[in-house]
Amino acid sequence: xxxxxxxxAAAANAYATQAKGIEAPGLESNEKQSFGDILKTKAMDAVxxxxxxxxxxxxxxxxxxxxxxxxxAITASELTLQTVVSIRxxxxxxxxxxxRMPV
Numbered sequence: 001x002x003x004x005x006x007x008x009a010a011a012a013n014a015y016a017t018q019a020k021g022i023e024a025p026g027l028e029s030n031e032k033q034s035f036g037d038i039l040k041t042k043a044m045d046a047v048x049x050x051x052x053x054x055x056x057x058x059x060x061x062x063x064x065x066x067x068x069x070x071x072x073a074i075t076a077s078e079l080t081l082q083t084v085v086s087i088r089x090x091x092x093x094x095x096x097x098x099x100r101m102p103v
C-alpha cells in the first residue's frame with residue numbers, strides 16, 4: 001500500500017478510479033465509499049490491531065497466552081504502527097508541499 005502512495009501516478013490513478021465510482025481492488029461493486037469513509041475504516045482497523053496487541057501482552061503477563069500468540073499480536077501491532085506513522089509522515093509532507101505552492 002505504501003508503494004502506491006510513493007508513486008504519484010499510481011496514487012492519482014487510484015484516486016481517479018475511486019472518484020469515478022469504478023470498482024477498485026478490494027472493494028465490491030455494490031460498495032460505494034467515500035475517501036473519508038475508507039480512511040475512517042482503516043484507522044479503526046489499525047486501532048483494533050493495536051488493542052489486540054495490548055490485550056495479548058496483558059494475557060502474557062498473567063500467563064494466559066502462549067508465546068507464539070503474543071509474538072504474532074505484537075508483531076502485527078508494530079507493523080501497523082509503523083505503517084500509520086509512515087502514512088502520517090507522507091501526508092504531512094504532501095500538505096507542506098501544497099502550502100509552498102504559489103497561488
